[in-house]
Amino acid sequence: MSQVTTTDLYEVTMALSYLREDMRAPATFSLFVRDLPPGRGFLVAAGLEPALDHLSRFRVGRSDVEEFATALRRPPEDLAPLHGLSFDGEVRAVPEGRLVFAGEPLLEVTAPLPQAQLVETYLLSLVCHQTAVASKAARCVLAGAGRPLVDFSLRRTHGPEAGGQAARVCALVGFAGTSNVAAARRYGIPAAGTMAHSFVEAFDSEEQAFRAFARTHPGPVTFLVDTYDTDRGVVTAARVFTDLGLGPGCGIRLDSGDLGALAHRARAALDAAGLRDVRIIASGGLDEYGVDRLVREGAPIDAYAVGTKVGTAADAPYLDAAYKLVEYDGRPVMKLSPAKLTAPGPKQVFRGPGCRDVIGLANEERPEGADPLLRTVMRGGLRTDPPDLLSAARARFEADVAALPEGARRIEDPVPPVPVASTRLTALTTVVRHRIERRTGGGRTVPG
Amino acid sequence: MSQVTTTDLYEVTMALSYLREDMRAPATFSLFVRDLPPGRGFLVAAGLEPALDHLSRFRVGRSDVEEFATALRRPPEDLAPLHGLSFDGEVRAVPEGRLVFAGEPLLEVTAPLPQAQLVETYLLSLVCHQTAVASKAARCVLAGAGRPLVDFSLRRTHGPEAGGQAARVCALVGFAGTSNVAAARRYGIPAAGTMAHSFVEAFDSEEQAFRAFARTHPGPVTFLVDTYDTDRGVVTAARVFTDLGLGPGCGIRLDSGDLGALAHRARAALDAAGLRDVRIIASGGLDEYGVDRLVREGAPIDAYAVGTKVGTAADAPYLDAAYKLVEYDGRPVMKLSPAKLTAPGPKQVFRGPGCRDVIGLANEERPEGADPLLRTVMRGGLRTDPPDLLSAARARFEADVAALPEGARRIEDPVPPVPVASTRLTALTTVVRHRIERRTGGGRTVPG
Numbered sequence: 001m002s003q004v005t006t007t008d009l010y011e012v013t014m015a016l017s018y019l020r021e022d023m024r025a026p027a028t029f030s031l032f033v034r035d036l037p038p039g040r041g042f043l044v045a046a047g048l049e050p051a052l053d054h055l056s057r058f059r060v061g062r063s064d065v066e067e068f069a070t071a072l073r074r075p076p077e078d079l080a081p082l083h084g085l086s087f088d089g090e091v092r093a094v095p096e097g098r099l100v101f102a103g104e105p106l107l108e109v110t111a112p113l114p115q116a117q118l119v120e121t122y123l124l125s126l127v128c129h130q131t132a133v134a135s136k137a138a139r140c141v142l143a144g145a146g147r148p149l150v151d152f153s154l155r156r157t158h159g160p161e162a163g164g165q166a167a168r169v170c171a172l173v174g175f176a177g178t179s180n181v182a183a184a185r186r187y188g189i190p191a192a193g194t195m196a197h198s199f200v201e202a203f204d205s206e207e208q209a210f211r212a213f214a215r216t217h218p219g220p221v222t223f224l225v226d227t228y229d230t231d232r233g234v235v236t237a238a239r240v241f242t243d244l245g246l247g248p249g250c251g252i253r254l255d256s257g258d259l260g261a262l263a264h265r266a267r268a269a270l271d272a273a274g275l276r277d278v279r280i281i282a283s284g285g286l287d288e289y290g291v292d293r294l295v296r297e298g299a300p301i302d303a304y305a306v307g308t309k310v311g312t313a314a315d316a317p318y319l320d321a322a323y324k325l326v327e328y329d330g331r332p333v334m335k336l337s338p339a340k341l342t343a344p345g346p347k348q349v350f351r352g353p354g355c356r357d358v359i360g361l362a363n364e365e366r367p368e369g370a371d372p373l374l375r376t377v378m379r380g381g382l383r384t385d386p387p388d389l390l391s392a393a394r395a396r397f398e399a400d401v402a403a404l405p406e407g408a409r410r411i412e413d414p415v416p417p418v419p420v421a422s423t424r425l426t427a428l429t430t431v432v433r434h435r436i437e438r439r440t441g442g443g444r445t446v447p448g
Numbered sequence: 449m450s451q452v453t454t455t456d457l458y459e460v461t462m463a464l465s466y467l468r469e470d471m472r473a474p475a476t477f478s479l480f481v482r483d484l485p486p487g488r489g490f491l492v493a494a495g496l497e498p499a500l501d502h503l504s505r506f507r508v509g510r511s512d513v514e515e516f517a518t519a520l521r522r523p524p525e526d527l528a529p530l531h532g533l534s535f536d537g538e539v540r541a542v543p544e545g546r547l548v549f550a551g552e553p554l555l556e557v558t559a560p561l562p563q564a565q566l567v568e569t570y571l572l573s574l575v576c577h578q579t580a581v582a583s584k585a586a587r588c589v590l591a592g593a594g595r596p597l598v599d600f601s602l603r604r605t606h607g608p609e610a611g612g613q614a615a616r617v618c619a620l621v622g623f624a625g626t627s628n629v630a631a632a633r634r635y636g637i638p639a640a641g642t643m644a645h646s647f648v649e650a651f652d653s654e655e656q657a658f659r660a661f662a663r664t665h666p667g668p669v670t671f672l673v674d675t676y677d678t679d680r681g682v683v684t685a686a687r688v689f690t691d692l693g694l695g696p697g698c699g700i701r702l703d704s705g706d707l708g709a710l711a712h713r714a715r716a717a718l719d720a721a722g723l724r725d726v727r728i729i730a731s732g733g734l735d736e737y738g739v740d741r742l743v744r745e746g747a748p749i750d751a752y753a754v755g756t757k758v759g760t761a762a763d764a765p766y767l768d769a770a771y772k773l774v775e776y777d778g779r780p781v782m783k784l785s786p787a788k789l790t791a792p793g794p795k796q797v798f799r800g801p802g803c804r805d806v807i808g809l810a811n812e813e814r815p816e817g818a819d820p821l822l823r824t825v826m827r828g829g830l831r832t833d834p835p836d837l838l839s840a841a842r843a844r845f846e847a848d849v850a851a852l853p854e855g856a857r858r859i860e861d862p863v864p865p866v867p868v869a870s871t872r873l874t875a876l877t878t879v880v881r882h883r884i885e886r887r888t889g890g891g892r893t894v895p896g
Contacts, residue, residue, distance in 0.1 A: 001612060001630040001634060003608070005629040006602070006611065006612065006629070006631075007628070007630075008627040008628065008629070008641055009627050009640060009641030010642055010644060011644075012641075013641060013642075013661070013665060014643055016664055017660055017661050017663075017665070020660075020663070021663075027646075027650065067630065067633050070633060070639075071632050071633065071639035117647075120603070120644075121602050124603035125602055125604070125605060126607065129604075129605070129606045133606075154573055155456065155568070155569045155572035155771075156572070156766045156767075157573060157577070158577045159574065159577050159606070159607070159609050160451070160609075161607050161608075161610070162577075163454065179458065180454065180456065181453040181454070181456070181457050181460065181515060181516060181519045182453040182454040183449075184519050185515050185518060186449060191518075191519035193456055193459075193461060194458055195461065195462055196458060196459075196462060196568075197772070197773075198462075198771075198772065198773035199462045199565075201773045201781040201783060202466070202471060202475065202773060202781070204887075205887055205888075206888065212468075213461070213462075215468070215469075216464055216469070217461060217520075227783055227784070228783075232888060308766050309766070312765040313765075314766060317762050317765040318604045318756050318762060319604075323646075325645075328649070334649070335675055336675070436676060439652075440653075440654065
């Protein structure tokens, strides 16, 4: 399907109105998350790279115009002004991997109004989802406290494409690998995997299954030991490792039951068999809460595989994100709907030590010592820099996490830092609100 | 990315072992949901059409083999046995749109073991997600009680591809339209949309915005009235409708605030202006709970747009689904892991009146009057029927819902029907369990 027509119909009707009314002046839209979901002390900016790819390629072709016309039940000629429209605007954005908080723009698009409007839906669909999953995955990394994590989510993500996106953002926050072969290749992530219960069941016995697997796969192997009886499975695995002279680099995987208790018994059994080098990998419905509990309990688990709950960001599967017009033709604008008040004007986020953030205007002076989060990443529709590397994003994530207050890092009941508005942004908000209230009849009290 | 390599690495390692060990006998895998999530009285089978498309096209090409080899850090020659492997097996499945319950196979694949194993991840990724979203969307349809529903989810789904899948399954359960232009075209769904707050803000006044929109879009239009002050917005919309002689087919959209109260006031204002034909459309964070409340309160809302929570199945964003080996080379198999017990053998679901379902063996005789849910949809890797129509799936959904017990249809605290196992399935489970326990050392008590 065309990326251009993968959009909400109203983007098309609005863009057409703008073109017909000759409203092509520059507009700035701000993409931000209104509030963090419960259980999140921070968000990890993600999705910018594919968003820039999309904008770079964006061009309304003839077949797109025909598709729009069909959707609107109008002749294609009516939509002729859209033909050939591409994105030649500017994007300022928070680089991937950086932490962001409520109300902080993840990106701002400045372009002729029809263009800036048309790209809304696709940008939101990329950035919201990837930021949601990256933020969940980041909490797993914190819970793991240095232990390697692997993404096993592909089978439960919202379709195979979402699985690729999940693999990428998990690597972005420091996962050691993914089970997703195509994503591993595409994003340069180590591929990882063991065996399924079906493998064990397909043989006459667990031992035969393990031996066949080792025969086929020279070098270190990992055996899944919980198909029938986990303790016996560990003993069987140990016997096969010993018989075949395997050890370093090998592992066993526990996928059900009381993982902590089973890991303790498995460790003891492996050690007793002289297999101190055989690692224990845990999986099975884990997310940051499960990993955190096992780590705190001192479970002898060497690596964690997380899947379903992380790949779907199950406890917060969407973000309350918006793409709001904040300036048109040099005029700051805002919305007054109750509970959906937006602040006017292009913005910048100034980060102080300990993630004490000030949301200010893009053109205001940087406070002493503050780190501005939004960078210009696209100008005239072209990237200003070569594509970002996952390793660079990971380094930014690690640096930001190191500066995050303890309360925001917490797994249970985290408390996110709350950014404040700069004096200039507050003043502009007041001015614009009064201007709109005068125009719309005045006298209405706006919360906040 | 290749659909073939969009898979978990372990499918590849296992398939390779099977090929090396010459284990190419027929295997049957059963894809089912172990338990329904809270808040679901039923699931709607979905994802079969794309699953069959995938299987029809499945073929391991040379570049796939290279990708697998890279992932395994082995020379491509080691993976030569996989080259050219395609899917030539049989699929029995519950047609899309039918209701299913805990433990009932959504589909069963019978094919030479390596093939049946290799397709696991992709099938799960399609079927789990689409069934989860279809089931959520179906509850919205029930809550709407005949009022049209429109899918607005694209911006918040897990990536743009998931948005297309959501649009399709929403239409499958009876949604009247989608905002997603590409999905509308691809699946033959009416496209729908209005305008955004940014549109209103881009003009000097709300009235100018409405007039410009009507100028550009001849025929019925819908105005978004809550950008500044909803009650005033309704009055402005009414004035523009009246001035331009518009009415039938037109609408206003409410997107924030107390939708029920606003709708009552808007209806009164529109009626007072002689605009009884102007419809009221509600949106803004709605799902089945919000729609149900508004409908029960008697809110004069003519159509509902639902997005975020439905497109992400927010309260149950994944299903506890499994793809389990149930028979290999004529030998029924099962897993004994605690809490993950699987029943052996290829199965059939026999539906009695009122969704009293019996899960039996595929080869057992159909009980008097029962409706077998699984049909053969693929044989020798080829579809047995032409591609299914969304309208046919919708008809199946409607028929099944009509037969669903009231408790399962309920929006609040629904109670799903619980299928029972047939005598023959129960007997086989006992036999297989004892066989495995004898082999794995016996004496262990298996729950359930």
